[in-house]
Amino acid sequence: MSDDTRNPAEEADIAATEAASEKTELTPEDAISALLAEKERLDIEVASLKDKFLRAFAEADNVRRRAEREVADAKVYGITNFARDVLTVADDFERALGAVVAEEREKAEGTLKTVLDGIDLTARALTQTLTKHGIAKIEAEGAKFDPNLHQAMFEVPNPEVPSGTVVQVVQPGYTIGGRVLRPALVGVAKGGPKPAPEAPADNTDAA
Numbered sequence: 001m002s003d004d005t006r007n008p009a010e011e012a013d014i015a016a017t018e019a020a021s022e023k024t025e026l027t028p029e030d031a032i033s034a035l036l037a038e039k040e041r042l043d044i045e046v047a048s049l050k051d052k053f054l055r056a057f058a059e060a061d062n063v064r065r066r067a068e069r070e071v072a073d074a075k076v077y078g079i080t081n082f083a084r085d086v087l088t089v090a091d092d093f094e095r096a097l098g099a100v101v102a103e104e105r106e107k108a109e110g111t112l113k114t115v116l117d118g119i120d121l122t123a124r125a126l127t128q129t130l131t132k133h134g135i136a137k138i139e140a141e142g143a144k145f146d147p148n149l150h151q152a153m154f155e156v157p158n159p160e161v162p163s164g165t166v167v168q169v170v171q172p173g174y175t176i177g178g179r180v181l182r183p184a185l186v187g188v189a190k191g192g193p194k195p196a197p198e199a200p201a202d203n204t205d206a207a
Contacts, residue, residue: 076134076176076177077176077177077179079133079176080176080181083130083133083135083174083176083181084181084182086126086130087174087181087182089126090123090126090127090130091171091172093119093122093123093126094123094172096119097116097119097120097123100116130174133176134176134177135174135175135176135181136174136175136176137172137173137174138150138172138173138174138175138180138183138184140166140169140172140173140184140186141166141167141168141169141186142165142166142167143165143166144162144164144165144166145164145165145166145186145188148180149173149175149180149183149184150166150173150183150184150185150186150188151173151183151184151185151186152186152187152188153170153185153186153187154187154188155187155188155189155190156168156187156188156189156190157189157190157191158189158190158191159191159193161189162189162193162194163188163189163190163191163193163194164188164189164190165188165189166184166186166187166188166189167186167187167188167189168186168187169184169185169186169187170185170186170187171184171185172184173185
């Protein structure tokens with residue numbers, strides 16, 4: 001179709017297309033600016049995704065550590081209630097052995113000696129089993145009273161030892177995994193000298 005035969009509408013469309021084409025052509029400066037803007041947008045997006053990843057990784061690591069700690073605690077402290085019941089058996093063995101005077105035990109013969117030896121061996125085996133599972137006896141007698149480990153049942157007038165010293169154990173206490181399973185029931189001395197204060201550390205250098 002020649003230029004002479006074009007109608008006005010077609011000429012208008014061609015003119016509009018040429019104008020739009022001219023507008024879409026970017027200068028080098030505009031192209032660089034557009035690329036820099038896109039790079040900045042991508043950098044921000046990458047930084048945001050990296051932050052989200054690090055947060056998610058930290059949370060997952062915390063969950064893993066918490067789960068490991070709970071599993072470890074369950075292994076150590078999961079038998080707490082059972083262990084308390086077993087301590088009653090240990091108390092019975094100790095009372096049975098304590099009911100016989102040491103001199104009479106040494107003189108025992110025959111069936112009585114066999115029974116006493118059997119009780120002693122069984123009590124030792126029970127103690128070893130408790131130790132195997134992280135259950136330890138609290139050595140209270142002669143120690144300074146500690147409300148975290150001991151439960152005072154009475155006071156004993158005794159001027160020969162410092163006040164607050166455990167002088168009698170009514171019932172032994174135990175710990176499990178470092179935690180108190182059962183406090184020791186004790187008698188505490190009173191009337192004696194006050195415990196000597198701990199001496200401050202001497203930081204002076206020798207001349």
